[in-house]
Amino acid sequence: MSTGKEKAQRSDLHQAERLRLLSFTERDLIRLANEPGFHRWLEQIKSIGGCAHPIYLAGHTTTRDAITGEVLRHYDTSEEPGGRMPLRCRNRRETRCEPCSRLHSGDTFHLVRSGLLGGKGVPERVQIHPRLFVTLTAPSFGAVHRACGPEGTVCRPRRGGGFCEHGRSLSCGLTHADTDPAVGQPLCPDCYDYVGHALWHASAGSLWNRFCHTLRRHLATAAGITQSRLREHLTLSFAKVAEYQKRGAVHFHAVVRLDGSDGPSSPPPAWATSGMLAEVIRSAAAAVEIHAPYSPATGERVIRWGVQLDVHPIRSGAFGGSSAVTDGAVAAYVAKYVSKGVGDSGGIDYRITAFSGIELAVVNPHFRNLMSVCWRLGGLSEFGSLNLRAWTHALGFRGHILTKSRQYSTTYTELRAVRAEYENSDDVAIGLEVTATESAWRYVGSGYTLAEGEVAAGIAEDLASLREVRKEIRESREGGY
Numbered sequence: 001m002s003t004g005k006e007k008a009q010r011s012d013l014h015q016a017e018r019l020r021l022l023s024f025t026e027r028d029l030i031r032l033a034n035e036p037g038f039h040r041w042l043e044q045i046k047s048i049g050g051c052a053h054p055i056y057l058a059g060h061t062t063t064r065d066a067i068t069g070e071v072l073r074h075y076d077t078s079e080e081p082g083g084r085m086p087l088r089c090r091n092r093r094e095t096r097c098e099p100c101s102r103l104h105s106g107d108t109f110h111l112v113r114s115g116l117l118g119g120k121g122v123p124e125r126v127q128i129h130p131r132l133f134v135t136l137t138a139p140s141f142g143a144v145h146r147a148c149g150p151e152g153t154v155c156r157p158r159r160g161g162g163f164c165e166h167g168r169s170l171s172c173g174l175t176h177a178d179t180d181p182a183v184g185q186p187l188c189p190d191c192y193d194y195v196g197h198a199l200w201h202a203s204a205g206s207l208w209n210r211f212c213h214t215l216r217r218h219l220a221t222a223a224g225i226t227q228s229r230l231r232e233h234l235t236l237s238f239a240k241v242a243e244y245q246k247r248g249a250v251h252f253h254a255v256v257r258l259d260g261s262d263g264p265s266s267p268p269p270a271w272a273t274s275g276m277l278a279e280v281i282r283s284a285a286a287a288v289e290i291h292a293p294y295s296p297a298t299g300e301r302v303i304r305w306g307v308q309l310d311v312h313p314i315r316s317g318a319f320g321g322s323s324a325v326t327d328g329a330v331a332a333y334v335a336k337y338v339s340k341g342v343g344d345s346g347g348i349d350y351r352i353t354a355f356s357g358i359e360l361a362v363v364n365p366h367f368r369n370l371m372s373v374c375w376r377l378g379g380l381s382e383f384g385s386l387n388l389r390a391w392t393h394a395l396g397f398r399g400h401i402l403t404k405s406r407q408y409s410t411t412y413t414e415l416r417a418v419r420a421e422y423e424n425s426d427d428v429a430i431g432l433e434v435t436a437t438e439s440a441w442r443y444v445g446s447g448y449t450l451a452e453g454e455v456a457a458g459i460a461e462d463l464a465s466l467r468e469v470r471k472e473i474r475e476s477r478e479g480g481y
Contacts, residue, residue: 028451037081042455044086049099050460052453054086059441066434084444092401094339095349099460101339107415108402109335112239112255115264115409116314116327122409123265130258130274131314133330134281136211137306138200138249142192145182147246148175156187166190184246184346185366192366194373196301197249199292201374201396202386203303204250206290208240208399211305215284222280223271234268235259239404242397243337244345248367250397251306253337255314255330255408256281263407278311285309295382338402342394352392370395 019027032038048054060076077085094101110120116131118124146155158171168188176183186192200207216236220227240254258277260266285305292301312325343349348361358371374396378388391398448456 025450025454028449029454032449032451032455035081041081042459044081045452045456045459046463048086048088049103049463050456050458051086051088051099052097052456052460053089053091053447055089055443056082056084056086056445057441058084058444059439061437061439061441063435063437066436072435089446092339093341093343093349095341095343099463105335105339107412108241108338109331110415111404111409111412112334113327113331115237115239115255115257115404116331117316118264120410120414125267126257126259126264127316127327129264129268130272130277131327132256132274132277132281133310133312133314133325134254134256135251135308135310136208136254136285137251137308138197138204138245139304139306141194141197141200141249143170143187144192144247145172145174145176145180145185145187147178147180147183149178164188164191181364184248185364186247189366189369192369194370195298195377197370198374198377198388198396199298199301199383199386200303201250201394202383202388202391202398203290203292204242204252204397205399207288207303207305208252208403210290211284211288212236212238214288215280218280218284218287219272219277222276223269232261234261234272235263235407237264237405237408239334239402239408241334241337241402242399243340244342244347244395246345248342248345248347248370248395253334255334257408259407274313278313281311282309293382293385295380297380297382298377334402341401342397347395348393350393351390358392367395 019030022030032041035041045051045054058077060074060078062071062075063073064071077083088100088103089097090104091097091100092104114120114122115126118126143156148155153175155172155174155176156170157173162170164170164187166188168191170187172187174182216230217227219234219236220230223230223233225233235258237257237259238254240252242250242252244250256277258268258272260268289302289304292298292303294300314330315326341347341349346364347367348363352358352361352371352375355372355375358368358375361368361371363371371392374388374392377383378386378390378392386396387398388396447453
C-alpha cells in the first residue's frame with residue numbers, strides 16, 4: 001500500500017515529466033507567470049504599447065522643491081520587476097517593431113500635415129501658399145518585369161520578340177500581379193547596370209541637395225532676380241520621404257512649399273504661383289546632375305534623376321478641395337512610407353558585416369547581385385567616402401528616410417515633448433513649483449525572453465484591436481448612425 005510520501009514523490013515525477021514535454025517557450029511562460037512582479041510587468045509593457053524590443057534602464061529620479069528642499073516625487077527602479085524600467089525602442093521600421101513604427105508614423109503625419117494646414121507653431125495661412133506634391137525617381141538601369149495592375153496588361157510586349165546580347169528575350173508576354181515574385185526582377189541580369197544602380201543610391205542624397213540648390217537658382221531666373229537676392233523675396237520649404245520600389249531603386253516623394261521672406265508667417269510674392277513652381281521643378285530636375293567618384297574599374301559616372309517625374313498641386317481640404325491630392329491624403333501617404341524600408345521590398349533590415357552574410361541573406365537573386373556589387377565597390381579606395389559596405393543591406397542608399405527644411409514645420413523632438421507632457425499631466429501640481437531634479441540612470445539590457453516576447457506581441461495586438469474599435473465607434477458617431 002502506497003504511503004503519502006510515495007504519492008507525493010510520484011506526483012513530483014509526473015509534474016517533472018509533463019514539464020519536459022512542454023516547449024521551451026511554454027516553460028518560460030510558466031516561469032514568467034509565477035514571478036512575484038508579473039502583474040506590474042504587464043502594466044509596464046502595456047505602457048510602452050507592447051514594444052517589440054524595449055530598452056531597459058535602472059536608476060532613480062528625485063524631484064525636490066528648489067526653495068524648501070522638500071521631496072515632491074521620487075521614483076526608483078529597485079522596486080520594479082527585475083529592478084529595471086522598460087522604454088520604447090523607437091524604431092521607425094514596421095518590420096522591426098510595429099507599435100513603435102506606428103507611433104513614429106503618427107508623428108510624421110502631424111509633422112507633414114502641420115506644414116500643409118498649419119498648427120503646432122505653423123500659421124494656418126500656409127494653406128493658401130503654393131504647394132506641390134513631387135515624385136522624383138531613379139533612372140532605368142535595365143528592363144525589369146512590371147506589375148500589370150487591375151487592367152491586366154502584358155508585362156513587356158514587344159513586336160517581333162528580340163534577344164539581348166546574352167541570348168535572353170527582351171519581351172515578356174505574361175501578366176504579373178503585384179505579389180508576383182518576378183516583379184522588379186531584371187529580364188537579363190547580365191545587361192542590368194548594377195554598378196550604376198549602387199552608385200546612384202550612394203549619391204542620391206547629394207543629388208537631392210544639388211536639386212534644391214538648382215531649384216532656387218531656377219526660381220531666381222524665372223523671377224528675373226539674382227540668386228543672392230532670392231531669400232529677400234521667398235523661402236523654399238520641403239519635406240521628403242524615400243520609398244523603395246520592387247526593383248530595389250529608391251524614389252523620393254516631396255512636399256514643396258513657397259513662403260515669403262520671413263517663412264511660413266509671410267505670404268510669397270504674387271509672381272510665385274503653383275504653376276510657376278511646377279515649371280521650375282521640371283526644369284531643375286532635368287538640369288541637375290552630379291558625378292560619382294572616378295575609378296578605373298567603373299569609369300566616369302554621371303548621376304541624374306529618372307525621366308519619370310510627377311508634379312501635382314495640393315488642394316486644401318479646408319476649402320472643400322475634391323482632388324485626391326489633398327493635404328490630409330499627402331500627409332497620410334508620407335506617414336505610411338516612413339515606416340517602410342528595404343525589408344518591405346524583399347531586402348533585409350540588418351547590417352552586413354562580411355561578404356558571406358550576403359550569400360546567406362534571404363533575398364531574391366536581383367537584390368543579392370546588387371548587395372554583392374555594393375560590397376565589392378566598397379572595397380575600392382576611390383569609393384571609400386560613400387560607405388558602401390556599411391550600407392550594403394540598404395542596397396547602397398545611405399540617406400535618411402525622411403528629411404525636411406528647417407522652416408517647413410515642427411520637429412520630432414517637439415512632438416515627443418508635447419506627448420510626454422500630456423502623458424505626465426498628473427504632475428501638473430508639481431509643474432507649478434520651482435523644482436530641481438536629480439537623476440541617475442544606466443543601461444542594463446534590451447529585448448525579451450521567448451515567453452515575454454509572446455506576451456508583449458499579444459498586448460500589442462490587443463491595443464491595435466482596441467484602436468480599431470474606437471475608430472469604428474468614432475466613425476459611426478460622425479456618420480450619425
